Amino acid sequence: MTLLEAVGISKRFGGVTALHDMSIDVEEGEAVGLVGPNGAGKTTFFNCLLGLLHPDAGRVTFKGVDISGQPIHKRARLGIGRTFQRVELFSGLTVAEHLLIAERARQGRGGLLSDLLGGGRPTVDERTRVAEIVDLVGLAGAADVPVEALSLGHARLVELGRALITEPDLLLLDEPSSGLDRVESLALAGVLRTTQERKGTAVLLVEHDLEMVQRVVNRLFVVDSGAVLAAGPCLEVLGDERVRRAYLGRGVA
Amino acid sequence: MSNLLNYAIPGIPFGCIYALVAVGLVLTYRSSGVFNLAFGAQAYISAAVFYDTAGTHHWPTWAAFVVAVFVVGPAVGFVFDRAIFRYLRTASATVKLVAALGLLVGLPALIQAAWFGTKAKLRPPAVGPTPEHFYRWLSYGIDSNQVAVVVATVLVVVGLGFLFRSTAFGLRMRAVVESPRLLQLNGVNAERVATSAWVLSSVLAALAGVLLAPLYARVDSTNFTVLMVAAIAAAVFGRLRSLPLTLLGGIVLGVGQEVLTKYLPLGNLLVKGFRPSVPFILLFALLLFWPGLRKPDVTDPLAGVNPPPPPLAASLRDERLERLNRVMFPTFIVVFLAASLFALPSFWLFLVTQAIVMSVIFLSYTVIVGMAGQISLCQATFAGVGAFTTAQLATNHGVPVLIAMVAGALVAALVGVVVALPALRLGGLYLALATFAFALMVDNLVFPQTWAGNGQTGVSVPRPQLGPVDFTANRAFFLLALAVFAVSAFAVIFVRRGTTGQRLAAIRGSEVAAETIGIDPKRAKIVAFALSAALAGLGGALLASLQGTVSSDSFNYFYSLFWLVLVVTTGVRTVEGAVNAGFALVFVPELLHHLPGRWANLEFVLFGFGAINYAKHPEGAVEFGKRRSIERVVNWNKRREQRRPSPPGSVPPAPDEQREEVRA
Numbered sequence: 001m002t003l004l005e006a007v008g009i010s011k012r013f014g015g016v017t018a019l020h021d022m023s024i025d026v027e028e029g030e031a032v033g034l035v036g037p038n039g040a041g042k043t044t045f046f047n048c049l050l051g052l053l054h055p056d057a058g059r060v061t062f063k064g065v066d067i068s069g070q071p072i073h074k075r076a077r078l079g080i081g082r083t084f085q086r087v088e089l090f091s092g093l094t095v096a097e098h099l100l101i102a103e104r105a106r107q108g109r110g111g112l113l114s115d116l117l118g119g120g121r122p123t124v125d126e127r128t129r130v131a132e133i134v135d136l137v138g139l140a141g142a143a144d145v146p147v148e149a150l151s152l153g154h155a156r157l158v159e160l161g162r163a164l165i166t167e168p169d170l171l172l173l174d175e176p177s178s179g180l181d182r183v184e185s186l187a188l189a190g191v192l193r194t195t196q197e198r199k200g201t202a203v204l205l206v207e208h209d210l211e212m213v214q215r216v217v218n219r220l221f222v223v224d225s226g227a228v229l230a231a232g233p234c235l236e237v238l239g240d241e242r243v244r245r246a247y248l249g250r251g252v253a
Numbered sequence: 254m255s256n257l258l259n260y261a262i263p264g265i266p267f268g269c270i271y272a273l274v275a276v277g278l279v280l281t282y283r284s285s286g287v288f289n290l291a292f293g294a295q296a297y298i299s300a301a302v303f304y305d306t307a308g309t310h311h312w313p314t315w316a317a318f319v320v321a322v323f324v325v326g327p328a329v330g331f332v333f334d335r336a337i338f339r340y341l342r343t344a345s346a347t348v349k350l351v352a353a354l355g356l357l358v359g360l361p362a363l364i365q366a367a368w369f370g371t372k373a374k375l376r377p378p379a380v381g382p383t384p385e386h387f388y389r390w391l392s393y394g395i396d397s398n399q400v401a402v403v404v405a406t407v408l409v410v411v412g413l414g415f416l417f418r419s420t421a422f423g424l425r426m427r428a429v430v431e432s433p434r435l436l437q438l439n440g441v442n443a444e445r446v447a448t449s450a451w452v453l454s455s456v457l458a459a460l461a462g463v464l465l466a467p468l469y470a471r472v473d474s475t476n477f478t479v480l481m482v483a484a485i486a487a488a489v490f491g492r493l494r495s496l497p498l499t500l501l502g503g504i505v506l507g508v509g510q511e512v513l514t515k516y517l518p519l520g521n522l523l524v525k526g527f528r529p530s531v532p533f534i535l536l537f538a539l540l541l542f543w544p545g546l547r548k549p550d551v552t553d554p555l556a557g558v559n560p561p562p563p564p565l566a567a568s569l570r571d572e573r574l575e576r577l578n579r580v581m582f583p584t585f586i587v588v589f590l591a592a593s594l595f596a597l598p599s600f601w602l603f604l605v606t607q608a609i610v611m612s613v614i615f616l617s618y619t620v621i622v623g624m625a626g627q628i629s630l631c632q633a634t635f636a637g638v639g640a641f642t643t644a645q646l647a648t649n650h651g652v653p654v655l656i657a658m659v660a661g662a663l664v665a666a667l668v669g670v671v672v673a674l675p676a677l678r679l680g681g682l683y684l685a686l687a688t689f690a691f692a693l694m695v696d697n698l699v700f701p702q703t704w705a706g707n708g709q710t711g712v713s714v715p716r717p718q719l720g721p722v723d724f725t726a727n728r729a730f731f732l733l734a735l736a737v738f739a740v741s742a743f744a745v746i747f748v749r750r751g752t753t754g755q756r757l758a759a760i761r762g763s764e765v766a767a768e769t770i771g772i773d774p775k776r777a778k779i780v781a782f783a784l785s786a787a788l789a790g791l792g793g794a795l796l797a798s799l800q801g802t803v804s805s806d807s808f809n810y811f812y813s814l815f816w817l818v819l820v821v822t823t824g825v826r827t828v829e830g831a832v833n834a835g836f837a838l839v840f841v842p843e844l845l846h847h848l849p850g851r852w853a854n855l856e857f858v859l860f861g862f863g864a865i866n867y868a869k870h871p872e873g874a875v876e877f878g879k880r881r882s883i884e885r886v887v888n889w890n891k892r893r894e895q896r897r898p899s900p901p902g903s904v905p906p907a908p909d910e911q912r913e914e915v916r917a
């Protein structure tokens with residue numbers, strides 16, 4: 001079944017057309033890649049999917065519901081999680097606190113009243129969940145470190161964990177491996193595969209590292225100048241002559 | 254028709270001045286991201302200088318004018334930018350706003366303390382020729398001073414037009430106004446442009462100040478607040494972006510205000526309040542309904558990215574210190590209680606009680622500024638709502654006072670939600686402006702009514718009585734205040750540690766990221782706003798009961814500003830900061846009033862300028878100072894111990910090590 005369908009998304013910034021009639025779809029539990037040169041509009045597209053930007057035209061359907069008009073947090077609650085190309089963490093909080101906040105956001109639990117009655121402490125359940133995810137993304141040693149003290153690579157892992165703990169049905173990843181070394185990238189690819197296989201989480205991956213892309217995804221969209229240039233199974237698309245010329249030919253790895 | 258024109262003409266000079274200030278506001282806002290609420294204060298400085306030179310020292314008008322507008326004006330802007338705002342370029346909007354507020358509170362008080370005195374100065378010299386000319390044309394009249402204002406404005410507009418259209422510098426400035434970040438990315442020296450914008454807009458403020466004073470026939474710092482609000486309304490009309498629209502907005506507002514008030518019936522209390530509050534109402538309405546303000550998509554890739562707040566000074570974790578603290582704190586509380594109850598003379602006990610009550614109000618800042626990172630400029634209004642609700646219920650409806658107090662807190666919370674709900678849609682700066690306008694509106698329209706605060710006469714609030722316990726005695730009331738404070742403080746601490754506090758912390762860290770994990774930032778902020786308003790209302794009710802009677806003067810809009818800079822200085826992140834603010838508010842003036850008269854407002858200077866440090870010390874300048882001195886003592890102690898290598902066995906090990914040894 002189709003999980004996400006974006007049809008005819010267009011977005012202009014003043015004179016710049018960042019997206020022009022862009023359409024993609026993601027099946028349930030599928031891992032899909034989105035590649036293209038810098039400035040192709042990938043990040044803008046993510047922002048349009050989640051509602052950080054409002055497209056000038058087009059429609060986004062998720063689980064059969066038109067979510068085009070919904071605010072960001074509602075879309076998130078429907079089951080879309082994401083990470084950011086420019087890392088967006090909650091400065092001043094520790095890794096574990098990041099995950100705890102996200103876990104509570106998922107449960108939608110706890111309000112002013114329960115806080116006032118002293119119900120703010122994490123429950124045993126919550127602590128286990130947090131520990132689980134910390135292990136999964138490989139930050140076990142750093143759970144109580146404030147995020148400012150982390151390397152960029154680790155910061156990306158925190159973002160990943162924060163998204164994963166909300167148990168999204170679709171995970172949008174914006175260049176998750178930039179800033180990671182090779183070993184870390186491989187580990188990251190591993191984490192993505194496991195989540196996808198065990199939890200059935202669909203993944204939409206923007207990535208320049210084609211090795212990583214091939215490890216994780218089954219299907220690929222190539223975008224250039226805000227529109228889909230080619231789509232199909234990973235190897236097939238990468239072999240396509242047009243794609244080579246438009247994208248790889250420019251010397252982008 | 255002729256009537257209408259007759260009413261409109263005197264409005265034109267006011268409109269011109271509003272427009273001048275508004276243009277200056279937009280210039281600095283667009284070029285340095287600072288919404289300069291201190292503009293009114295800058296105008297006041299130049300008005301004061303002009304009064305002093307031309308009026309008191311009888312300088313020729315032109316010389317005084319040149320000094321006030323073209324020397325003092327630019328100098329103030331230059332100093333502001335180089336000494337303060339230059340360092341805040343990448344700071345968050347909240348930090349910039351706090352700095353500007355600090356100046357707004359501190360600067361007029363400094364001028365008054367330094368030489369000008371606190372009294373309003375009457376009959377300031379006019380810029381136009383003296384004696385005044387009166388021109389007539391058909392049945393319309395205008396005096397030479399008003400003509401001077403209009404001529405000056407036209408000259409400025411023509412000058413600005415030339416600057417922006419025909420000079421390279423103006424082109425750059427216009428580019429900054431269009432897109433500040435673009436300019437930085439293109440490598441043009443944005444620093445220089447920002448500084449020039451400050452200087453230029455400061456000249457405009459100075460000009461407005463010198464021109465405005467004669468229109469009111471007095472130099473009085475409160476007039477400049479009205480000027481500020483009117484200018485803000487004009488700037489908002491121009492969507493904080495378009496200079497021509499801003500100009501138009503200023504003039505329309507000036508004329509509209511005159512015309513509107515002339516057509517209103519005289520004598521009615523509501524109308525009396527309405528007259529001066531046209532700009533406030535207009536600003537509030539514009540903020541809520543002006544379609545141009547709908548939050549646009551961020552078109553600047555960096556625009557939405559607020560830099561992370563500066564890290565808090567690492568809190569010192571010294572084992573021994575913490576142990577000491579565990580003993581010291583309860584000891585301190587016991588000694589404090591005993592001293593207050595048994596040793597303090599009644600006058601001092603009253604002051605201490607007042608400080609505790611104020612601490613309750615200040616906890617409301619801990620919630621809204623410290624936890625939610627939002628600037629509210631109507632906390633005193635919420636306190637007033639709490640106080641007057643309590644007074645009306647208890648005095649006129651026979652409700653038991655304690656219950657009336659709770660009702661006061663609830664009503665305040667409700668009002669808080671009603672104000673925040675529409676304003677939050679637009680984001681932090683607009684929330685601050687809307688609360689500012691709201692405070693001024695309530696001051697003029699609601700609090701003077703007999704059913705609310707009954708103006709300066711005020712309303713009386715009895716002391717509560719609970720079964721056999723009568724809180725009329727000061728000792729008993731002291732204990733009540735302490736209990737209320739304790740409950741409030743624990744509420745704040747629990748909320749900060751709980752889900753609500755964490756959500757707010759997440760939103761402060763990165764609002765978009767918080768949203769993408771499913772947190773609704775608007776809801777979280779509204780909860781914070783409600784809680785904060787409730788605390789302010791509760792404190793206000795308690796204050797009313799402590800004093801026995803309160804009038805609308807106690808909750809004047811200015812207190813909202815002053816309390817904010819005060820709490821920011823002592824520490825807006827902690828309960829301790831709120832307590833320090835409460836005691837500072839009560840006892841600093843107690844110390845200062847031994848100083849000669851014009852120094853009476855020195856506390857405004859102290860805390861106004863203290864708040865400017867918010868950028869560097871978000872935990873509060875006082876809190877920072879405290880931590881640093883503790884650190885010094887600890888380090889000094891360590892060094893002393895290191896310097897004295899003890900022979901084995903001669904010094905008994907610290908208790909902790911002893912225990913370790915035993916266990917081993």
Ligand SMILES: Nc1ncnc2c1ncn2[C@@H]1O[C@H](COP(=O)(O)OP(=O)(O)O)[C@@H](O)[C@H]1O
Nearest residue numbers: 013018038039040041042043044551552553554
């Ligand atoms: N907020 C914005 N304002 C103006 N232009 C933007 C903005 N965001 C992106 N763009 C432009 O849109 C295009 C697509 O950018 P982006 O989505 O970041 O590309 P990618 O993520 O594929 O590298 C680029 O030309 C970029 O300059």
Ligand SMILES: [Mg+2]
Nearest residue numbers: 042043044085
């Ligand atoms: Mg990108």
